[in-house]
Amino acid sequence: MSIVVFVESSDKKVKKTSMEAVFYASKIDNNVIAVALGSAHDESQLGELGKWGATDVLLDSANKFDSGDLSLSASAISEVMKTKNAKILVLATSPFGSGLAACVAVQLNASLATNVAELPDTSSGFVVKRSIFTGKAFQNVNLTNENKVIAIKKNAVDVVENGSVINISSFSAEVDGEGKIKVKDVDMIQGDILLPEAERVVSAGRGLKGPENWGMVEELASVLKAATACSKPVSDMDWRPHHEHVGQTGIKVSPQLYIAIGISGAIQHLAGVNSSKTIVVINKDPEAPFFKEADYGIVGDAFEVVPKLIEALKANN
Ligand SMILES: Cc1cc2nc3c(=O)[nH]c(=O)nc-3n(C[C@H](O)[C@H](O)[C@H](O)COP(=O)(O)OP(=O)(O)OC[C@H]3O[C@@H](n4cnc5c(N)ncnc54)[C@H](O)[C@@H]3O)c2cc1C
Structure with a gap:
């Protein structure tokens, strides 16, 4: 078995939440495939994901993924999961990641849990703890489908190095070229630190x-x-x-x-x-x-x- 992790970058740097997602996945399975889509990534940065537990990094740098179209990225992730016989997708809860998680869950008929705050308890089923009501309560949910999509919240795990830098492999996802939506522009707020x-x-x-x-x-x-x-x-x-x-x-x-x-x-x-x-x-x-x-x-x-x-x-x- 293997686990797929969807990786996001910003300013060519892998987002910390994606590192957390890789580390989280490595605590569930030894075979962690990190998948990056689009031209926003830096290859050497992606190789660093090995330090947080990734065993493979796949990059499809086609700029069709830069449009922000969820269905294109979801199809690419679903394709990788089927090819690699991966039953679990882990990703960070984010403006893009949350939508992607839902799309992949629909495509793969998977159990979906968002805002996941801790590693799963597998002693009886596959139970994850979700943060709900803006952090005022937690909900334990059992993900019963064979396919599972887990969107983790920030700081769900404390990352520590548990591997070393690895080589990345290019791939070309067989998904339709034109997406259904395109992000027109992004209005960034002022200030160096978001x-x-x-x-x-x-x-x-x-x-x-x-x-x-x-x-x-x-x-x-x-x-x-x-x-x-x-x-x-x-x-x-x-x-x-x-x-x-x-x-x-x-x-x-x-x-x-x-x-x-x-x-x-x-x-x-x-x-x-x-x-x-x-x-x-x-x-x-x-x-x-x-x-x-x-x-x-x-x-x-x-x-x-x-x-x-x-x-x-x-x-x-
Ligand atoms: C529906 C609803 C939604 C809301 N959503 C939000 C929200 O999203 N975010 C939010 O913040 N609030 C929200 N509020 C408002 C919230 O209820 C509080 O009124 C608000 O958070 C109080 O802001 P404050 O602590 O800055 O001011 P205050 O309540 O006036 O507190 C000021 C504090 O400063 C301390 N202080 C005063 N002088 C000094 C000094 N010199 N040195 C050190 N300490 C000092 C005082 O002891 C006091 O504790 C919402 C309210 C409602 C009804």
Whole structure:
């Protein structure tokens, strides 16, 4: 048996979530075939997937896959799975990956689970834990079909090197040339680090009193190579742009580190950040609800704590 992993790249770099998908698959089966489609990939980067557990990497670099057409990519993945006798597809939950997972599941009559948060439990069936209700609950589902499609959420596994760089092989998927949809353009938001993809996020709330005080937030983010975020009222008052608003009605983030400054920790805010690996809260009110969710908490005035934190981080750089 083998497992197929669909790989996405951005700026010619394999996305971290795709590395996680490869590593996740390697914990289920020893034979992991990573498949990359389109011209957005760098061959040497793809070879690095061997380090995370891929045993083969297949690349079809035809630019017909760049159009964003789900059915073309799904047909190519289904073809590889049939040829290689793979019964499981693993991929990262993403704007493209989620749709692809559904298309492949239909084509292969597979059991589908999205937002999967942990490795499967195979002691009785094939049970995966899904994150639901914007991270407020988990659901265990048994994937009963022989074919399975598993879309994992960010940080579902902690990746560690378990292999070495491998050669990649080219292939040419026998799928129809013209897709049914084409992405016209993509409007990127400003900023070097995309908030949904960020490994570190520095976020601030109404406790900062006004937009003129965001200099220290941006400086802390810059020292940590982090993205900036904010609570909803902050973007509602136009202190910060709307694309920075995280929470139930904003962006959901799952960084390794989330620093919340002057944010109370209302459930609607937590819904968007509670799958962060490590949460650090800075708040002057020791009763602030956010402290219950924090791995580390600093009770203090942000205007005193944050400059000291920046100073300490700079001294250690
Ligand atoms: C349907 C619905 C959807 C919502 N969706 C979202 C959402 O997606 N995201 C979201 O964020 N909110 C959302 N909200 C709003 C949410 O309920 C809270 O009102 C909001 O998160 C509060 O923002 P805040 O913590 O920045 O402000 P506040 O609640 O005003 O908290 C400010 C915090 O700063 C602290 N503070 C004050 N001064 C300092 C200082 N000098 N140093 C340190 N700390 C200080 C205070 O102790 C306080 O804890 C939603 C609400 C509803 C009803």
